[in-house]
Amino acid sequence: MTRPGYVDRNRLQSWADTRLSQSEFPRLVRRLILETTPGLVELGMPAGDGVAAGDWDGSVRTTQATAWVPEGLSVWELSTNSSPNTKADEDYSKRTSTPDGTPTTDCTYVEAILRPWTARATWATGKRSGNVWKDVKCLGLDDIETWLEAAPITWAWLSEELGLSPYGIRTGVSWWRNWAAQTNPVLTPAVVLAGRAGCAKGLEDLLASSGSVITIAGASSEEVCAFIAATAVDLDAEGQGQMLARVAFVDDLTTWRQLSASPRPLILVPRTPELAGEIPAGTVHHFCVPVMSDGDSDITLPAVNASEVTAALKRAGIADSDKAVELGRLARRSLTGLRRNLAVKAALHRPAWAGVSPSRNVRSVLLAGAWRDNAEGDRSILEVLTGTDYESFREGVAGIADDPGDPLAIRTGPSWHLVSAVDAWMLVAPGLTYDDLKRLEAIVELVLAEGDPALDLPRDQRWKAAIDGKTRRYSEDLRRGLAQSLALLGMYGASVSLSGGASGSDFANYLVRRLLEWASADGSGRAWQSLADILPLLAEAGPDAFLEAVGAATAGDAPLLGTMFQDGAEESGISSGGTPHSTLLWARECVSWSPDH
DSSP, X not given: OOOTTSOOHHHHHHHHTSSHHHHHHHHXXXXXXXXXXXXXXXXXXXXXXXXXXXXXXXXXXXXXXXXSSOSEEEEEXXXXXSOHHHHHHHHHHTOOSOTTOOOGGGEEEEEEESSXXXXXXXXXXXXXXXXXXXXXXEEOHHHHHHHHHTOHHHXXXXXXXXXXXXXXXXXXXXXXXXXXTTBSSOOOHHHHTTTOHHHHHHHHHHHTSSSOEEEEXXXXXXXXXXXXXXXXXXXXXXXXXXXXXXXXXXXXXHHHHHHHTOSSOOEEEESSHHHHTTOOSSOSOEEEEEESOOSXXXXXXXXXXXXXXXXXXHHHTOOOHHHHHHHHHHHHHOHHHHHHHHBSSGGGGSOGGGOSSOOHHHHHHHHHOEEETTOHHHHHHHHHHHSSOHHHHHHHTHHHHHOSSSOSEEEETTEEXXXXXXXXXXXXXXXXXXXXXXXXXXXXXXXXXXXXGGGGSOGGGGGGTTTTTXXXXXXXXXXXXXXXXXXXXXXXXXXXXXXXXXBHHHHHHHHHHHHHHHHHTOTTSHHHHHTGGGHHHHHHHOHHHHHHHHHHHTOXXXXXXXXXOOOOTTOOSTTSOOOTHHHHHHHHHHHHTSTTO
């Protein structure tokens, strides 16, 4: 069967003439076995520099037979010799025992030669007549071609290795190689899997079951794909190559349908929402679907572990210890940000929405951070930021939100949020203007300095605040989005210049001071309690202003912040209403992470 971009019989025969095929043919057969053999128990088949000299080329043990691999124990001789009958006789004559001592009468002998071998059936019949082995099988060029057609991932892999481009599909090896090589140094699986060993094991366990849909949530679709590929490459390095032999990243609908119809189990990753919407029911395949919301995902990727990334980068070639530590911290905030920092060609890694002069819509999305489509209050805030009506704004951001490769923001149900807030701030913050920050100041006072109506209810009834209509005008998404923006302005605001020599970081500290002055002006403590949900972010945004306000509010015989401690021995359980002091303590802990504080 001929398929554009794939190796055909003629190309396969030409490859057999190369010196490389002598060491790589065993790798091809090994991948074919891994992809197509159910009940595989043992597989020993060295390739490349590991090709054995003077020993069996391979041994396989399975519980089920296929058209190419016999049931039970089989021993293999592999060759690209242009005289197949002569080579097969030579191999057969020197093999009189099995590698592990199993009686030859309990083992099948397999001779596989990557050449046209028209006399192979006659050769096998003649050897069987000696009754030395349980059975004798032989495979020639045409058998290998047929085997490839039954193993679409390995077929695509060999095609990629020989410089072809199979349409609509990237194998796990190719996807990882391309993704990792875009940085200097080349990233290793240890970087992507740092602090994620549990997630990798969880994916491995899910793939061990029958076919299913596995949703994986991460900061971006690209990061989820990197996690899947890194897990497969890491397992292959440990001698467990089945995942890597079966995983493919697909971006074409026709190719997706062809692979979905394959009778042997594959691991397919859809690269577009259209493909994810065409996952068939009741198949043998595993479908690993990247998602942005972690609400109902099977696996949620945490931020990578900074110290593990630092160690991995040192092993990858970064000799400067301080630089490795700094990059490890950056990776924890944003793996995409790390890749941009190490990019071989940085311009190729800069998304279209992060131009030298980002549009007002882009800057507005950055400042809002998150919002809800169906909240009138949120819509009014976006209109203040953008200077246009909400419907026009939403149409204007459709392009940057729908970009499957590198979107700025995505929509999940009614909620919008930045794909990677840290990465977006690193890229867009230098483009913020004085007017942007003045608009931010106005909406911060509107949204964050809004009292919590739930506090009007007794503590044991606050759980039903939404039922009683005691809710804020602005959504929790927008509140946390704006508070997160303040924190990131404090972190990356040094690149934002204001009049009088002030920076964006200074402005973030100023806004936090204004908010906490508002809170401290309420002697009942309810304003501080209304800020409880975002206090850790405010502490990150303006640590100096936060510590000053906390110091003032804890002074005296009846400190204002005493109202935050509402624990009571007589109150417990789901209806107790909780106590806001826990987030106050968390906020102080966040500040204490900094050596300056």
